[in-house]
Amino acid sequence: MENPFSYGTVVRGDDFYDRKDETQRLVSTLESGNNVVLYAPRRYGKTSLVFKVMAELESKNCLCIYFDLLSVYSLESFAKSFLLKIKEKQSKTERFVKTISSYIKSIKPKLTFDENGSPEFGVDFLEDEVSVQTISDLLDLPEKMAENGQKVIVIFDEFQEIAKFGKYGLEGLLRSKIQQQRTAYMFLGSKTHLLTKMFADKKRPFYNSAFIMQIGPLPLADTTEFLQRKFAQFGIIISEECCAYLVQRTSNIPYYIQLLAAEVWQAVIVEKKTVTTQIIDECCIRVINLKRDYYFELFDKHSEGQKNLLVALCKSGKNIFSLDYIKTNRLKAISSVQKSVKTLMDNGVVDNKADLYFISDPFFKLYIEQQL
Numbered sequence: 435m436e437n438p439f440s441y442g443t444v445v446r447g448d449d450f451y452d453r454k455d456e457t458q459r460l461v462s463t464l465e466s467g468n469n470v471v472l473y474a475p476r477r478y479g480k481t482s483l484v485f486k487v488m489a490e491l492e493s494k495n496c497l498c499i500y501f502d503l504l505s506v507y508s509l510e511s512f513a514k515s516f517l518l519k520i521k522e523k524q525s526k527t528e529r530f531v532k533t534i535s536s537y538i539k540s541i542k543p544k545l546t547f548d549e550n551g552s553p554e555f556g557v558d559f560l561e562d563e564v565s566v567q568t569i570s571d572l573l574d575l576p577e578k579m580a581e582n583g584q585k586v587i588v589i590f591d592e593f594q595e596i597a598k599f600g601k602y603g604l605e606g607l608l609r610s611k612i613q614q615q616r617t618a619y620m621f622l623g624s625k626t627h628l629l630t631k632m633f634a635d636k637k638r639p640f641y642n643s644a645f646i647m648q649i650g651p652l653p654l655a656d657t658t659e660f661l662q663r664k665f666a667q668f669g670i671i672i673s674e675e676c677c678a679y680l681v682q683r684t685s686n687i688p689y690y691i692q693l694l695a696a697e698v699w700q701a702v703i704v705e706k707k708t709v710t711t712q713i714i715d716e717c718c719i720r721v722i723n724l725k726r727d728y729y730f731e732l733f734d735k736h737s738e739g740q741k742n743l744l745v746a747l748c749k750s751g752k753n754i755f756s757l758d759y760i761k762t763n764r765l766k767a768i769s770s771v772q773k774s775v776k777t778l779m780d781n782g783v784v785d786n787k788a789d790l791y792f793i794s795d796p797f798f799k800l801y802i803e804q805q806l
Contacts, residue, residue, distance in 0.1 A: 435703065438664045439696035441689050445482040449692075452656040453483050456649055460487045464587050464618045465494065469644035471633050472622040475785040476794050477689035478649055480622050484589055487620075496585045497523060499576050503595040509564040509602065513541070516572055517557060520579060527553045533578055538571045540564075566602050573611045586617040593621040594628035605632070609639035619644070627779050627786065650787075651686040654678060661695060665709065670702055672709035679711050683718055685796040697721055722801050729801040732783070739766055740774045744793065747784065748803050751791040 440449040463470050464487070474480050488498040501519045506512045517534075524530045531543040534557075544556040561568065576586045590596070596604050612619060621644060623629045632640050658677040665672045672680075680698070684690035697717040698709055707713070722729070733741065746754070746763035753759050754775070755768055765771055775791065778784035785794045793799040 435668070437696050437699055438667060439692045439699060441692040441696065444485050445479065445688075445692070446485065450479075450482055450486055451660045452652050453479070453486070453649070456483060456647070457486055457490065459647065460484075460620070461490050461494075463645055463647075464491060464620060465496065465585060467585070467616060467618050469612060469619045470621070471629065471644045471646045472620065472649065473626050473629065473646065474622075474649040475626060475687070475787060476624045476782060477687045478651075479688040480624075480649065481591065482688075483649065484591070484620070484622065488587075488589070491585075491587055494585075495582075496587055497576065497580050498587045498589065499523060500589045500591065502591040504592040506595065507598075509566070509569060509599070510559065512599075513559070513564050513568060513572055514557065517541075517575075518555075520575055521555050524579065527555055530555070530579065533575070537575065537578060538568065540568045540571075566604075566607065569602075569604065570607055570611075573608065574615070577615055577617055586615075587620065588617055589620040589622070592623045592625075594623045594625050594632065597628070597632070606639045609643060612643060624782060625780065652688060652691075654681060654686075657681055657686075657691060661691075664695070665699065668699070668703060669706045670699070670709065672698075676709050676711060676714065680714050683714060683796065685792070685799075687796065690796055694718065694721065718797070718800060721797050722804070725797065726801070729798055732798065733802065733805075736778070736783075737774070739770050740778055743771060743774045743778065744783070744802055745806065747791060747793050748799055748806070751786075752789065754791050 460470060460472070460483075472480055472484070484500070488500060491498050499519050501516055506515055521527075521530060527545060531545050534541055534543045540559065540561050542558040542560055544558060546554045546556065548554055576588055580586050596608070621629070621633075632638050633642070633644060633646065635641060654677075658674055661677045661680065662672055680694055681691060684694050694714070694717060697720055698714060701713055701717055701720075702709060733744070736744070742763070742765055743754075746759070746765060749763070750759070755771060760766070760768065760771060775784065779786070783794060783798075784791055786792070793802070
């Protein structure tokens with residue numbers, strides 16, 4: 435039997451629940467030509483939500499280009515990856531090749547055929563090093579590929595990574611494109627503190643350039659309905675109280691809800707047991723044990739000050755820069771705490787929402803608590 439709970443990949447179809455209001459708001463905003471920044475802590479399901487939004491937009495004849503910047507490391511890798519993402523949305527390869535040849539003189543597209551006669555697309559760069567002008571031309575390409583008045587939407591995931599190309603001025607270049615084009619843009623990323631700075635700092639090119647939207651935890655009632663329905667498909671009973679307990683153990687983060695639920699299902703499926711809080715606790719320990727080596731290395735690689743802060747965050751994430759918090763948790767100076775927080779957030783280990791700081795992975799938090 436296939437486990438009914440999905441995590442670690444884009445969640446689609448019946449596995450994607452709730453977020454109806456967020457989906458509708460994003461669809462209407464982008465369809466009307468406005469730009470959006472989507473904020474959320476890690477593992478809150480941003481990417482799954484975006485793919486749901488893309489599906490709805492494409493059903494309305496919009497051309498949606500999804501581009502993840504995380505693996506981009508040079509202007510050439512940017513150009514290749516961006517071209518391939520546009521190519522994925524093209525049904526006519528020959529037209530795509532002709533359009534590139536007409537508008538981008540520094541790129542020579544190649545169209546070959548495999549042994550089955552299917553066309554295969556490739557490119558050669560005519561420059562020794564890909565130039566900013568080539569990137570500029572590429573950013574205009576989605577609009578040129580649109581057909582029959584299609585609305586174009588470009589989604590940049592892990593958008594904070596564009597800061598790696600600071601010496602090329604790509605932030606400023608893309609901002610100028612937004613002002614010139616009819617294309618709508620959506621920006622999201624896992625390092626929300628960096629993304630926030632890009633759109634909230636008056637000195638940055640993207641300041642005040644997009645509608646800012648945040649997604650938070652899923653409503654408990656909707657999660658309860660989802661869990662009970664999924665377990666019931668296999669004759670397994672889980673009470674509302676146990677659903678609430680499972681949600682609490684996972685800090686109400688969608689990815690970890692599905693992860694723990696999958697482990698609970700695995701534990702009870704053979705005997706069709708009723709789910710209890712004891713079973714949920716046992717499954718939490720099982721998840722931690724499966725990831726124990728990873729969590730050991732994750733904790734061990736940090737400095738003493740960072741480790742002490744992680745231990746303190748297990749107790750509370752409020753007012754962490756106050757003298758009382760620092761004294762109670764035997765931390766060093768405020769400047770040291772600030773430095774530790776920055777490093778932990780840059781590494782994706784800690785996140786924050788408003789003035790509350792927390793360990794991103796609730797099972798890593800449980801692992802640290804076990805060591806105390």
